[in-house]
Amino acid sequence: MGALAHYIEREGISTTQVSLVKEHTLKINPPRALWAPFELGRPFGAPDEPDFQRRVLKAALKLLERDSGPVLEDFPEEAPGSASEEDTEGWACVVNFSEAVKEITVEEDPLGALKQEMDRLRSWYDLGVEKRNGRTTVGISEVDLDILSEYFVSLIDDVDSAPPRTDIPRFQMVKLAADDLKAYYFEAAAAQPGNATDKSLADWYYGETAIGKILALVNESCRLSGDEVLMKMSDRRLLPIHQKHHKLAVN
Amino acid sequence: MVKVSEFPDDERQAYLDRDMPSFDETPFVKGKPLSERRVALISTAGLHRRGDRLFTEESGDYRIIPGDIDEADLVMSHVSTNFDRIGFMQDVNVAMPFDRLRELVDEGFVGSMADYHFSFMGATPPEKMAPSVRDLVDILRKDEVDTVMLCPV
Structure with missing residues (x-):
């Protein structure tokens, strides 16, 4: 700057x-x-x-x-709501994804687990969009979320799976899919009551959800792909610095 | 919280030690009173109109954002995952304060607001932005802008 x-x-x-x-x-x-x-x-x-x-x-x-x-x-003032971590510990996603209520697991059916999770968040996402008079940050990829979900899950087994867009490089398609899915989850979660910060949402997103597990698997596929650009992206662009502990410990 | 001070130690040091261009001297242009200035906003948040070209790794060019853009059409394709996006999701003004600048014009604090504003993508090394700045400055001059408010991410 x-x-x-x-x-x-x-x-x-x-x-x-x-x-x-x-x-x-x-x-x-x-x-x-x-x-x-x-x-x-x-x-x-x-x-x-x-x-x-x-x-x-x-x-x-x-x-x-x-x-x-x-x-x-x-500038002499702290930002409003820049609460200390103690003040934000109370935030928790009110849609429960614990194993007890989850019918589909990532291990048995990653796409099913993802779709189920996204369905459960849908009302919160819609509410958030309504509150902002129709504004959403989802859609940067210009690809329907269902198609993005299928593509993203397919990357777990095959980073060469057919991308929904062929007019942009593969690494960018992977990144846009990750960004749009994250935007959907974050908007849905931020619409819920409580003082959600980026860190508290990230702890939930990367650590407690099906998409978090899928992302870690896709990150690993990219890291082991042999494609230099995807490998570099997996290190720098899929997981935030403060969430690196969710990288899979697989060689 | 996404503050550099809260990054893990090794990542924080790497972030702070990033290569930066060095400048032997700092230019300093004085100007009219604030109440007579015409102000443009320039962000490095990778913002653009929905449907405009996406930013990608090392994009050194800028995107033009009209001052009267419908905020539903303002999106972000910055490549980094290391900053807060919830603020922007909720209110574009936390990153690009169009409404606030408009209010400062209405109260006479500044003279006027430019017709066009701009965004780069801050993960790009600044040297790669330098050639685009020359074009951008031509547009600013045509818009009679004499002051730029730079908004980081």
Whole structure:
């Protein structure tokens, strides 16, 4: 981000920015930056907090009133809802996927298990979309979720299985399928009561669901595929850094 | 929480030690009072209009986002899994504060809002974005933009 500030400002246009990683900003030394102690992905602090977002934006813009630079200033407030982990421990998906109620397991029928799980989340997903006046982040692949589910599960046994889109590289198809499925689950889970954070949803998604198990299996298929691009992607793009412990311990 | 400080030790250090371009000096352009400035937003969240070209590994180009975009049409194809996406799912303004900027124009805090805004995909090494910035700056000038608010992810 700071490098872009250099490139644009040297063309004669003033820049200011939010910084989420102070160490990087100190190295790059852009003209103006407001360091904010927010989560990655949330440069304006928190969703649906217009007053707070406006304060952050104003503070970043006010750096433009300085006569000389570079300027690196700290934003003094934590984001609303940036609760400590104790405050978010209470979140749990209210659709129960425990073995006791799960009729289909990933081990016996991965596609069946996935479809069953997605069906159970459907009402929450629909409710979330309704609350946001029809907005959803699902659909980036432009492929129907049922087709994506079948494709994703097929990758467990065969990374060469026919992709639903042939106009994009295979690694991108795999990644888009993973992203769309995750978006569906996260939107459904975030629509439920409670203060769900990205970490609490990720702990549930990667650690407690059928899709989490399938993802670990697909990750492993990609890692062992012999295809350099898929192997690299399996290391970096399918599991977040804080969920690497869900990688399968298979050689 | 997705804060770098909460990454596992080895990953945190690798993240902080990433290769970065170095700059001998920092340019500094002074300008008009805020109330007379025309502001564009530029994000590195890999945002674009639904149906526009997806970002992929090392995409150095940008996507144009009209200021009056229906937020249902604003999507994200950033390749990283290491940042929070729930905030953006719930409210685009947490990543790209279109509504907030519009409000600041209405209250006279800034002069006006650009017609066009932009997004890159931040996982790309910045050097690969540099050639695209020249085109982008031409568009900014035609739109009479004198100030850019950069929004990381």
